[in-house]
Amino acid sequence: MDRKKKIMVIDDDKNIVELISLYLEKEGYSVVKYHSAVEALENYSKDTPELVILDIMLPEMDGYEMCTEIRKMSNIPIIMITAKGETFDKVLGLELGADDYIVKPFDGKEMIARVKAVLRRYSTNNTSKKQLVIPNLTIDMADYSIIYHGKKMELPPKELELLYTLASKPNRVFTREQLLDKIWGYDYIGESRTVDVHIKRIREKLNKDNNWEIKTVWGVGYKFVL
Structure with missing residues (x-):
């Protein structure tokens, strides 16, 4: 274990x-x-x-x-x-x-x-069911919703996919490029700032006291820390 x-x-x-x-x-x-x-x-x-x-x-x-x-x-x-x-x-x-x-x-x-x-x-x-359960947060990819501190919330699809990707691999560092490729696809014409903007929005919405956080790894990307 x-x-x-x-x-x-x-x-x-x-x-x-x-x-x-x-x-x-x-x-x-x-x-x-x-x-x-x-x-x-x-x-x-x-x-x-x-x-x-x-x-x-x-x-x-x-x-x-x-x-x-x-x-x-x-x-x-x-x-x-x-x-x-x-x-x-x-x-x-x-x-x-x-x-x-x-x-x-x-x-x-x-x-x-x-x-x-x-x-x-x-x-x-x-x-x-592609449902992820961690303390105070349940991510359900079946209906693109989350339960956060006991209340059901809906996030825009890309924010939810980004959150799910990070949370499904706790403590693993993802580069911005990896997240762009995984969430937006290889053909996405954009820049890494797109990831930063979405992370910022997620943090603003999930801003209560948690036993986890989306941590910035400076110069690299992000990781979901339990």
């Missing part, structure tokens, strides 16, 4: 949280722990997890509500934790957008297998 995938675990039972975290960290995942959905939601944008493991029965805000709120911001995988035999809970969770569920008491190996399967399925789906 080149970069540790971050997983958010939410359960009001501290022992359950520690047990799940132990299994996940042993497999090389990074874990953020919460015992309250309200607190987890307040810190969601800061933590930017790549998967959420969420208990249904929580104080203040239950797992169903939390799942609904996450789906307003992102389509990242969600695995619900439910008590044994609560069939209604499982169905409702899946209808609200959960990807899978774990039944208490659970086996650690089974839980890890489900986590890996959901992440693998999610990654495959994103690739086939």
